[in-house]
Amino acid sequence: MGASAETLTGKPAPGGKGQVRTFFRRLRNGDEIAHIFTLVFALTILLLACLLVYELYAHSAVSRHKFGWSFLLSRSWDPVLERFGALPFIYGTIVTSVIALLIAVPLGVGGAIFLAEFAPTKMSDGLTFIVELLAAVPSVIFGLLGIFIIIPIMRESVDPFLQSHFGWLPLFQGPVYGVGFLTAGVVLSIMIVPFILSISREVLLAVPAEQREAALALGATRWESTWQAVVPYARVGILGSIFLALARALGETMAVTMVIGGTPSISSSLFAPGYSIASVIADQFTEATGQAYLQSLIELGLALFVLTIILNGLARLLILATTKRGTAH
Amino acid sequence: MQYRNARRKLVNVLMLSATGICALVTVAILIAILAYLAWNGWHYLTWTFLTQLPAPVGQAGGGMGNAVVGTGKLLLIAALTGIPVGLIGGVYLAEFGGKAVGFAVRYAADLLNGVPSIVMGIFIYTVVVLPMGHFSTLAGGLALGVMLIPIVVRSTEDFMRAVPSTLLEGALALGVSRWKGVATVILPAAARGVATGILLSLARVAGETAPLLFTSFNNQYWSQGWMQPIASLPMMIYLYAISPYKNWQQEAWAAGFILLALVLLVNIGAHIILSRRQSVQRG
Amino acid sequence: MEDEALGKPPQARSAKIQVSHLDFYYGSVQALYNVSLAVPQNQITALIGPSGCGKSTFLRTLNRMSETVRHTSVEGEILLDGENIFSVDLVALRRRVGMVFQRPNPFPKTVFDNVAYGLRVNGGTRGAALADAVEASLRRAALWDEIKDKLHKSAYALSGGQQQRLCIARALAVNPEVLLLDEPCSALDPISTAKIEELMFTLQENCTLVIVTHSMQQAARVSSHTGFFLLGRLLEFNETNILFKRPGRKETEDYITGRFG
CATH class of the missing domain: 1.10.287 (Helix Hairpins)
Structure with a gap:
């Protein structure tokens, strides 16, 4: 007889005729009711995700039909003539994110190596908690600090310094405003360091002790065992943490909007004001008049959404792969 | 050498x-x-700051009482909509989830969690603001509510799974049906963690600004009912910080202080509660 | 080639549970092969064998706890008082056939609430009646005198041995006819083990007990009948003193004399 009723995981095992009977019995016990009741709520989550994708897609139809794929490559952003292209914002998003990563990756990975490998456990846990608090600080607060602390510092010290020493690079030419790509990148870097640090630390802590002991037993210094044995073992997971941070940086809105300057232009100078995808949406959405304008902004949102979903998915796969069994070979 | x-x-x-x-x-x-x-x-930070309406530009005094109340109202809607879905969805994943459905729901939650907050704002704009024709407290609260869901789902599932399955077996062996076992043993055992997770998620969305930009928008006055635009602390920080007026900028700092204090207190509190829980269970 | 001694109680008097031709599968892997056995009423039956031999799996089929694992299936028949357990209500079955697990698993509630749990959830006992029932169960579990002052403390504050007896009290509170014990002493010290063994003797007056144990001494001390499992088969089942003194099979003898891998 197919004795198959309930399991701890709630799924009936295969069992034919017995199943119908047990279904009714479980209905009487309330198990099926509880199952269906919770299922409805779980499916709501699924529905919301589908609805979100659908809404973004449907409400960018005008823009998608009018401009096609050239939307992503056009430089013009002209609300009067209703000609819209995403290139300046894609440029701004990439530039600010790259600056942020250039600063945050060494800082975050370095800090993670210290906390995972060298610091005493108590100190490591304490500092990690503080760093994770940093991740909980709302974006708008970073914007506030950006405006009143970082912009003055950039305008008075950092930008002039870069200009006088590296002014031969096109990156550091042109007038200094204080606001602009570089400042946005710096603010972003502070915001994403905690993610890189705390996840990289976790990945490093998951490296089996034999790895470092093996290197130490061969006469390696502590740094050598860490850099040559532990870090390579965890590299895919560290990469995952960087991807995750990148996804945050791309979608980051308020802090960037408050310090990037707000100009839809592409400039080789990092001192120049610009826009990221998220910040142009934040800035212009409520003022957008006309379907093409509004829907172009929504299409920008769709592009941002697709990008972050891909990055997030990749990041999760990478982190999962290393914390489970380390980087192969 | x-x-x-x-x-x-x-x-x-x-x-x-x-x-x-x-x-x-x-x-x-x-x-x-x-x-x-x-x-x-x-x-x-002054008492009038917490209780009074903003003063017109150029006049001294005034406050952000409407924004304090506004953030409270937005969080209330968010909690009423987001927590039930997140909590019960989390119970489903931990206790009833089949393989395929469980995977799909988890994936959807991860997807929602990864959505940039500005995109969440667009989403609520298209499904709530456009049909209604105007910005509203309801729309802002719903935007925050949707953002709550993935966080609550994950923490609920994690904390319920952390309860040893031997406890449920113990209940089943006494002749208790599954759902009663879940409701009377697993949920109470996980309650502290689940509640902490909910609190953390509320603290996180309390500071969100981007989803409010074009859902609840802003309001210089007290907002009546749930269908009008409404002021909120993060929005005020944003608007006042980028304003050219000295006294507005100072109020942005004060509002930032309140918001940060709230977020950090909840986070530190949660940390203490959770670390204590572990030591009790080990002992 | 099952012995004819198998499948029938050694003395033909009242079998509480009658198992015939039981096969058990985890997915496509067979864990029990054609097990037949009669559990005598109001006595203690011990099941022994090397780990992985199927004795715990067998025990868990008796109150269908085995079904909490995914993709398992059973063939064969188990009769409780002559009634097929696969056609009775699952919840009602487990109320009649209680279980104590390998590691103590008290709920994260007070001592009192742990014992009262089954009565409360199964409906209706309240107030003084509930308090009386809790006291009676704790007394039957020989725990009352030790912990009557700690009734409203967390169950986790008790020692491991006390926790295990609390779990027994919790199972007894719903008045089961059969109590299944799955290596109940494996996590306990010798003194606590002795207390639980004593307790089992007193319990058999109004309860049928089946205990899985990895300790042959324990089986020999407490049980009236013993079954020896090997590789998913019940190789031998007999009165305990016969099985231990004159085992009918070579494998049994090897196992009980410790010559077994």
Whole structure:
């Protein structure tokens, strides 16, 4: 007889005729009711995700039909003539994110190596908690600090310094405003360091002790065992943490909007004001008049959404792969 | 050979210190932020600030009472909509989830969690604001509510799964049906963690600004009912920070102080509660 | 080639549980092969064998706890008082056939609430009646005198041995006719083990007990009948003193004399 009723995981095992009977019995016990009741709520989550994708897609139809794929490559952003292209914002998003990563990756990975490998456990846990608090600080607060602390510092010290020493690079030419790509990148870097640090630390802590002991037993210094044995073992997971941070940086809105300057232009100078995808949406959405304008902004949102979903998915796969069994070979 | 060994030792010391500095710099940034914000914000914080309406440009005084109330109202809607879905969805994943459905729901939650907050704003704009024709408290609250869901789902599932399955077996062996076992043993055992997770998620969305930009928008006055635009602390910080008026900027600091204090207190509290829970269960 | 001694109680008097031709599968892996056995009423039956031999799996089929694992299936028949357990209500079955697990698993509630749990959830006992029932169960579990002052403390504050007896009290509170014990002493010290063994003797007056144990001494001390499992088969089942003194099979003898891998 197919004795198959309930399991701890709630799924009936295969069992034919017995199943119908047990279904009714479980209905009487309330198990099926509880199952269906919770299922409805779980499916709501699924529905919301589908609805979100659908809404973004449907409400960018005008823009998608009018401009096609050239939307992503056009430089013009002209609300009067209703000609819209995403290139300046894609440029701004990439530039600010790259600056942020250039600063945050060494800082975050370095800090993670210290906390995972060298610091005493108590100190490591304490500092990690503080760093994770940093991740909980709302974006708008970073914007506030950006405006009143970082912009003055950039305008008075950092930008002039870069200009006088590296002014031969096109990156550091042109007038200094204080606001602009570089400042946005710096603010972003502070915001994403905690993610890189705390996840990289976790990945490093998951490296089996034999790895470092093996290197130490061969006469390696502590740094050598860490850099040559532990870090390579965890590299895919560290990469995952960087991807995750990148996804945050791309979608980051308020802090960037408050310090990037707000100009839809592409400039080789990092001192120049610009826009990221998220910040142009934040800035212009409520003022957008006309379907093409509004829907172009929504299409920008769709592009941002697709990008972050891909990055997030990749990041999760990478982190999962290393914390489970380390980087192969 | 000796030279080589000395060099290796030097590199060792240098790199160890370098990583230490990285950690220190990161921590120092947080401390600096806290200190600066506390110093500035505390300074401008007054009782009228918490209770009165904003004063017109150029006039002294005034406050953000409407934004304090507004953030409260937005969080209330968010909690009423987001928590039930997240909580019960989490129970489903932990206790009833089949393989395929469980995977799909988890994936959807991860997807929602990864959505940039500005995109969440667009979403609620298209499904709530457009049909209604105007910005509203309801729309802002729903935007925050949707953002709550993935966080609550995940923490609920995690904390319920952390309850040893032997407890449910113990209940089943007494002749208790599954759902009663879940409701009377697993949920109470996980309650502290689940509640902490909910609190953390509320603290997180309380500081969100981007989803409110074109859902609840802003309001210079007290917002009546649930269908009008409404002021909120993060929105006020944003608008006042980018304003050219000195007294508005000072109020932005004060509002930033309140918001940060709220977020940090909840996070630290949650940390303490959760670490205590573990030590009790081990003992 | 099952012995004819198998499948029938050694003395033909009242079998509480009658198992015939039981096969058990985890997915496509067979864990029990054609097990037949009669559990005598109001006595203690011990099941022994090397780990992985199927004795715990067998025990868990008796109150269908085995079904909490995914993709398992059973063939064969188990009769409780002559009634097929696969056609009775699952919840009602487990109320009649209680279980104590390998590691103590008290709920994260007070001592009192742990014992009262089954009565409360199964409906209706309240107030003084509930308090009386809790006291009676704790007394039957020989725990009352030790912990009557700690009734409203967390169950986790008790020692491991006390926790296990609390779990027994919790199972007894719903008045089961059969109590299944799955290596109940494996996590306990010798003194606590002795207390639980004593307890089992007193319990058999109004309860049928089946205990899985990895300790042959324990089986020999407490049980009236013993079954020896090997590789998913019940190789031998007999009165305990016969099985231990004159085992009918070579494998049994090897196992009980410790010559077994």
